[in-house]
Amino acid sequence: MFKKNRLFVSMLGFILLVLAALPLAAQQQKPKCITDCSCDMAGRVVDQLTQEPLPFATVQLKGSSVGTIADDEGVFHLHNLCDDEFDLVVSFVGYKPVTHHHDLYHNDPVIYLSPEEAQLESIVVEGRQMESGMASVTATTIGPEELENSQGERLGNLLSRLSGVTTLSTGQNVVKPVIHGLHSSRILIINNGIRHESQNWGAEHAPEIDPSQVSNISLIKGAASVKYGPGALGGVIVVNPPQPQLTAPLSGRAGLRLQSNGRAAGGTLLLQEGYSNFAWLAQASGLFQGDLHTPDYNLTNTGARELSFSAGALYHRRQLDLRAHYSYFQQKLGILRGSVVGSLNDLAFAINNEPPAYTSGFSYNINTPNQEVLHHLLKLDGSYTFHNSSLDFQYGFQLNERQEYDVRRGTNNQLPSINLQLLTHSFEADWNHPAIGNLKGSAGVQLQLQDNNNIAGTNTTPFLPNYNNLNLGAYLAESIQAGETIFDLGVRFDIQQSSVRGRDQNQDIFRHELNYSSITASTGFLKPMNNWSTIQSNLGLAWRPPNMAELYSYGKHETVIEYGLLRFHEGVSGVFSQAERAANSELSYKWVNTYSYQRNGTTAELTAYVNYLQNYIYSKPAGITVISRGPFPFFIYDQTNALLAGVDGSFALQHNNLWESALRFSFLYATDVKNNERFLGLPANRIAYTLAYKQARLGKFSNFTAGLEPSYTFRQYLAPPVITPAQLLESAGDDTEIFATAENGFDLMAAPEGYFLLNLAGSIEKGKLTYGLEVRNLLNTSYRDYTNRLRYFADEPGRNFVVSVKYNF
Amino acid sequence: MKAAKNIFSFILLLLPFVVLMACSDDDDVPALENEEEVISQVTLTFTPADGADALTFDWTDPEGPTLPVVDPVVLQANTEYDLTIELYGPNGENITEEVQEEAAEHLFFFGWSDQLFDSPTGTGNISNRSNTVDYGDTDSNNQPVGLATTWTTGEPASGTFRMVLKHQPNIKSATSTVNDGETDVDITWAVTVE
Numbered sequence A: 001m002f003k004k005n006r007l008f009v010s011m012l013g014f015i016l017l018v019l020a021a022l023p024l025a026a027q028q029q030k031p032k033c034i035t036d037c038s039c040d041m042a043g044r045v046v047d048q049l050t051q052e053p054l055p056f057a058t059v060q061l062k063g064s065s066v067g068t069i070a071d072d073e074g075v076f077h078l079h080n081l082c083d084d085e086f087d088l089v090v091s092f093v094g095y096k097p098v099t100h101h102h103d104l105y106h107n108d109p110v111i112y113l114s115p116e117e118a119q120l121e122s123i124v125v126e127g128r129q130m131e132s133g134m135a136s137v138t139a140t141t142i143g144p145e146e147l148e149n150s151q152g153e154r155l156g157n158l159l160s161r162l163s164g165v166t167t168l169s170t171g172q173n174v175v176k177p178v179i180h181g182l183h184s185s186r187i188l189i190i191n192n193g194i195r196h197e198s199q200n201w202g203a204e205h206a207p208e209i210d211p212s213q214v215s216n217i218s219l220i221k222g223a224a225s226v227k228y229g230p231g232a233l234g235g236v237i238v239v240n241p242p243q244p245q246l247t248a249p250l251s252g253r254a255g256l257r258l259q260s261n262g263r264a265a266g267g268t269l270l271l272q273e274g275y276s277n278f279a280w281l282a283q284a285s286g287l288f289q290g291d292l293h294t295p296d297y298n299l300t301n302t303g304a305r306e307l308s309f310s311a312g313a314l315y316h317r318r319q320l321d322l323r324a325h326y327s328y329f330q331q332k333l334g335i336l337r338g339s340v341v342g343s344l345n346d347l348a349f350a351i352n353n354e355p356p357a358y359t360s361g362f363s364y365n366i367n368t369p370n371q372e373v374l375h376h377l378l379k380l381d382g383s384y385t386f387h388n389s390s391l392d393f394q395y396g397f398q399l400n401e402r403q404e405y406d407v408r409r410g411t412n413n414q415l416p417s418i419n420l421q422l423l424t425h426s427f428e429a430d431w432n433h434p435a436i437g438n439l440k441g442s443a444g445v446q447l448q449l450q451d452n453n454n455i456a457g458t459n460t461t462p463f464l465p466n467y468n469n470l471n472l473g474a475y476l477a478e479s480i481q482a483g484e485t486i487f488d489l490g491v492r493f494d495i496q497q498s499s500v501r502g503r504d505q506n507q508d509i510f511r512h513e514l515n516y517s518s519i520t521a522s523t524g525f526l527k528p529m530n531n532w533s534t535i536q537s538n539l540g541l542a543w544r545p546p547n548m549a550e551l552y553s554y555g556k557h558e559t560v561i562e563y564g565l566l567r568f569h570e571g572v573s574g575v576f577s578q579a580e581r582a583a584n585s586e587l588s589y590k591w592v593n594t595y596s597y598q599r600n601g602t603t604a605e606l607t608a609y610v611n612y613l614q615n616y617i618y619s620k621p622a623g624i625t626v627i628s629r630g631p632f633p634f635f636i637y638d639q640t641n642a643l644l645a646g647v648d649g650s651f652a653l654q655h656n657n658l659w660e661s662a663l664r665f666s667f668l669y670a671t672d673v674k675n676n677e678r679f680l681g682l683p684a685n686r687i688a689y690t691l692a693y694k695q696a697r698l699g700k701f702s703n704f705t706a707g708l709e710p711s712y713t714f715r716q717y718l719a720p721p722v723i724t725p726a727q728l729l730e731s732a733g734d735d736t737e738i739f740a741t742a743e744n745g746f747d748l749m750a751a752p753e754g755y756f757l758l759n760l761a762g763s764i765e766k767g768k769l770t771y772g773l774e775v776r777n778l779l780n781t782s783y784r785d786y787t788n789r790l791r792y793f794a795d796e797p798g799r800n801f802v803v804s805v806k807y808n809f
Numbered sequence B: 001m002k003a004a005k006n007i008f009s010f011i012l013l014l015l016p017f018v019v020l021m022a023c024s025d026d027d028d029v030p031a032l033e034n035e036e037e038v039i040s041q042v043t044l045t046f047t048p049a050d051g052a053d054a055l056t057f058d059w060t061d062p063e064g065p066t067l068p069v070v071d072p073v074v075l076q077a078n079t080e081y082d083l084t085i086e087l088y089g090p091n092g093e094n095i096t097e098e099v100q101e102e103a104a105e106h107l108f109f110f111g112w113s114d115q116l117f118d119s120p121t122g123t124g125n126i127s128n129r130s131n132t133v134d135y136g137d138t139d140s141n142n143q144p145v146g147l148a149t150t151w152t153t154g155e156p157a158s159g160t161f162r163m164v165l166k167h168q169p170n171i172k173s174a175t176s177t178v179n180d181g182e183t184d185v186d187i188t189w190a191v192t193v194e
Helices: A005-025 A144-148 A155-159 A344-352 A410-414 A548-552 A725-730 B002-022 B096-101
Strands: A039-047 A058-061 A067-069 A075-081 A085-091 A098-103 A109-113 A123-126 A139-142 A165-170 A174-179 A187-191 A216-220 A235-240 A251-259 A264-274 A278-289 A304-317 A320-334 A370-385 A390-405 A418-436 A439-454 A466-482 A485-503 A509-528 A533-544 A560-563 A586-599 A602-627 A630-654 A659-672 A686-698 A701-713 A755-766 A769-776 A800-808 B041-048 B055-060 B073-075 B080-088 B106-112 B117-119 B148-153 B157-167 B182-193
Touching: A058 A075, A067 A075, A085 A109, A098 A109, A098 A123, A144 A216, A155 A165, A155 A174, A155 A216, A174 A187, A174 A235, A264 A304, A344 A630, A344 A725, A344 B182, A410 B096, A485 A548, A560 A602, A630 A725, A630 B182, B041 B073, B041 B182, B055 B073, B055 B182, B080 B096, B106 B182
Parallel strands: A039 A109, A187 A235, A560 A630, B073 B182
Antiparallel strands: A039 A075, A058 A067, A058 A085, A085 A098, A109 A123, A139 A216, A165 A174, A216 A235, A251 A264, A251 A800, A264 A278, A278 A304, A304 A320, A320 A370, A370 A390, A390 A418, A418 A439, A439 A466, A466 A485, A485 A509, A509 A533, A533 A586, A586 A602, A602 A630, A630 A659, A659 A686, A686 A701, A701 A755, A755 A769, A769 A800, B041 B055, B041 B080, B080 B148, B106 B157, B117 B148, B157 B182
């Protein structure tokens, strides 16, 4: 099957080649406005901190006397220009001036000027980026300012600042984002414009992205983002690193942070420079962390190491932009030693005893269990802007290596028990077509090729097969403006072919060819109610094929005994073809509605959603078996229909010049529609309040900020029934009764109590230096989190002082 | 700058070819691994001290979520036996050797029905570590291991015999209990003394 695709792949390669050559072949004909000096442009100048317009700002064409003054709304126009490319110098009294290289092929710029006493540099944004490509899809963003103040956090924790995002963690080092109750294969992460491809099926596999190399993050709450392909059932997280800027002098940023809990140190360095048609950027960062501790005891073997670097370059030539970006991320994460158990008896003992087994004094050492991951990303992309349309093309290469080390006997302790290598190539071409009346839109094709291999030498039979994937997709996204309202419609079709090679229980080789295809669709509208509020509504259909773990998991792995969809049928384990055992794609029908309000210092956003998932894949208990380590429950993958619904909201109020406060909350409900049962591990509801004080001048210092963040996480009220290890041991051999009321799953202990946390943060600037102090878990509260998979063994970390210093140059 | 542009364009032109070569079809299957993780067979060998034929009993766990096949243990009354325990992986890999190599981190605990044995008396060291078990082997720290033990049956009786192998890296001691470390083996046999 895969062989036949070769011809097709070659054809696509050819198309890409033509695309790559196109900008060279196309003569760079000069637009007519140059010859008759009739070029013109417009832009807007705003205060970067308050987003208020800056009336009467000065705009000058560099090296000439041509210039203008913005109107009282901060809007300016330049007419009768004799070139399509020029440098603009924008200035305003009391603000940092900025030089911006502009050409007429890009969107009208918005110039964000930064007050002179502020650390932030003035920046220019060309056109509002719409990550989803659709106006009706709700998107929220964490900007550079907030990101800078939260460095050193895991990406997952950082994302949980967005309302609607929660976390699924394994201890404190491995943190995955959860969008509206869904995670792993059910959400997409787009890193620098490319689907982040890793072993994301595992609940203990966090995204391999360094948050200190990110300049902004957007969350797309709609299910169907036709631009990005299958998998966006819960939503899409778009992570963008800083981009090289033209005509920017050599500048940089260095940061150092120290953390009391874990006695950790981390550093980042960024350098960038831009000429008139070339710009570059380079970044490096690292983290060295020892054992964390709870209020009462040390968490042995929870150290971490991280190292990452990246470099990017931009080449600009009139209508053509070419970009190259490479990033490298390496991580070694310790997992709590006391979380390793061999049998139900061990587990029963661990649940009832604190501190966990093997607890010892503080150490920087990382022993087993731990994970080592490595991620390379190379991206080459370009865009060519025609007079009224543009063409974007990109190639991405990703290499993801994952090694997991368990506590094992003898020399095997030094061998990984999981050792996987995933290679991904992706090709993409998008065309923003010329507007047809009020109709605007884009179309594109994407091809992704993947090769996943087990690296030999683990001394344990791999449960994930080797496979090659081919994914081909094409989409069309259109929007039409009628009055103030924007309607949009997106359609996409994908096919995915997989060639799978694995080993069955007798070590015999099996081969499967899998084919999945489906459409993705999205439609909705954005309607401004008045000058200060809008309503968005989007209905989407998304899908994903079952992942390899859901299909092929089998047998005994640590304390989990699981059988994938194609490994267990009618009470018997083995290898079954799709003809024998149906394994269907998951389909998601998600309806998202958002009301946003922004007026007189008050901003509010309220999102309500319903997500119906057909063929929802989950693992359910199927009985209790006995292995050499004693009785164990075993689980089989199955499909059902699920309903998730929820509300998340944020409300921010500017009390006066100095004080502001914000409230965020999320509420989620989920049920198995077929069996009327509850699912395990749904994130608990949460409410958080922030009170912030900001003062521009404080003696010799500037930009003093202080904030207090109390939050309350509720006890999970939708937890499935509890079956303790002792009860499981008792019913070994007679297991039909015990799961009768827990068909969808059970929990080994009750959901932890709700908990109250208090965080404190402050920062102050002097000259080019910014000092920060943060205290997390100020009250040193002992608590456990429902979605931490290690909550059976230990508490969450206690009080943590974080001190940071940043230097901008 | 002109040169840089041309080089960049050239690389871009070459790219599809490089990529096509890089992702040529492969058909590699996962290598055959020497399974050393899963213990799927445990063999008990009771050798009478009087030189009579040794008795062997197997516990085997077939693939899949099925119950293991356990030989009932039948011993002669009033007889002293040397017991050796052997562990195997699903394809006959000998895991006993690994335990031996790491003897300082491993310990077998035993628990049995009262009256099953004349020596040692009692019910074993699972319920209480200080109870007697006649270990016949020691590790480098002079602590028992339990791959070799000695048992003397009494009058005819029947009951259960449970053995728990614990992995106790850095924590194995004269007082470490069945609750310390990770369980590698936890098997209960039905025993008849006749």
